[in-house]
Amino acid sequence: MTTPIPDEIQVAKLSIEAAYTALDSLFERLRVMPRGEKVILSDTVHEACLRLKAAKDVLTRLETLPPDGEGA
Structure with a gap:
């Protein structure tokens, strides 16, 4: 079972991809x-x-963190 990605992380990932596209331009x-x-x-x-x-x-590391209340 995979840990779901919080909305904030998904938005940040999309923002990074958009920025890369702008830089390519x-x-x-x-x-x-x-x-x-x-x-x-x-x-x-x-x-x-x-x-x-x-x-x-940083986002890649955040994705690997356990959800709040789980883990150490």
């Missing part, structure tokens, strides 16, 4: 930008990707 737009702007935006997008990965890792 930004990467496509980088191709036509001037070099100076491209470097600044690339750094910003990279930082956002790192934060999203960290958030995804």
Whole structure:
């Protein structure tokens, strides 16, 4: 039997996926930008990707926690 995912975790997962989609779109737009702007935006997008990965890792850990009142 699997532990159901709380609504908050599911919403967060969907938000992360939406953010990844938006960042992919930004990467496509980088191709036509001037070099100076491209470097600044690339750094910003990279930082956002790192934060999203960290958030995804936290959600993965939260999914493995037992429901309230169970476990240690």
